Amino acid sequence: MDTKHDGHRVNRREFIGQAGLCTAAAVGVAGVAETQDAAAKPVELLPTIQLGKYAVTRLITGYNPVGGHSHATSNLSAHMREYFTVARTVEFLRHSEAEGINTFQFDLIEKVEKVLEILWNTDTTLQFICLHAERPGAPPLSRVMDFKPVAIAHHGGVTDSLFRAGEAGKVHDYVKKVHDIGILAGVSAHNPDNIKRMADEGWENDFFMACVHHVTRTREEMQKELGQITFGEPFVESDPPRMAAVVRQVGKPCLVFKILAAGRRCDSPESVGEGFRWAFENIKKTDAVIVGMFQQFQDEVAMNAAFTRKYA
Secondary structure (H helix, E strand, O other), rough: OEEEOOOOEHHHOOOOOOOOOOOOOOOOOHHHHHHOOOOOOOOOOEEEEEEOOOOEEEEEEOOOHOOOOOOOHHHHHHHHHHOOOOOHHHHHHHHHHHHOOOEEEEEEOOOHHHHHHOOOOOOOOOOOOEEEEOOOOOOOHHHOOOOOOOEEOOOHHHHHHHHHHHOHHHHHHHHHHHHHOOOOEEEOOOOOHHHHHHHHHOOOOOOEEEEOOOOOHHHHHHHHHHHHOOOOOOOOOOOOHHHHHHHOOOOOEEEEOOOOOOOOOOOOOOHHHHHOOOOOOOOHOOOOEOOOOOOOOOHHHHHHHHHHHHHH
């Protein structure tokens, strides 16, 4: 499908050529989910990092568009939820696998359960990292394990809330519970100070999920730190370097997310590429990025895989 660029139409083949990239993908994206050939021969696996015993690609397919979390407007969120049916989500994951991605990070909601029931009955080799927390409405850890995750990470919004409330011990206890069931345990956070504290205290988690935008600031924290209060979540340019500095300091693998500021850095292929370049140049070689992708208007999976090959 064509994508707008500099006032004229640029198709995906032209984009790849202009960017100096090489990819084996030739998937048309007019009505992306309906036309993708999930059974197409996969391209070479993207570069990987080690997460426990698992080789994980440095680009991980993210969840937010599938769950309808646009971090922008309620209308866009609703549109994302409507677009990502169970069938389209299965095709989306199969397409990401065909582009060389071997891992996805999803929350476990009812739709995702249906997706995984289908996916695990195919010949896929994809690996599932589950974002989860013990909160009202969430499935218990025993239910999560029914869907074969290779790792479970404590939800970042819940992490930040518990740290703010002086209850970081609950997050630490969660890590221990995940280890007790014999699986890799991660902790997600949006506040770099929380990740630094866990690392300094020597928590036994296996990895971090690190958001480069501190979107969980309260109104009071925004006023104190930014001198102003935003409508909705704060996406500011000064945040990514702060989180990246902490990511480089901690020894454990970090899965870094919101490198494109929830779509705010996606106005052109160049701005997307710059987001990937910046990310891979400012995190460790043992780190990866998690990126949500919305396939309705262009093949973001192929584009992001190509940038990962170029910069990772």
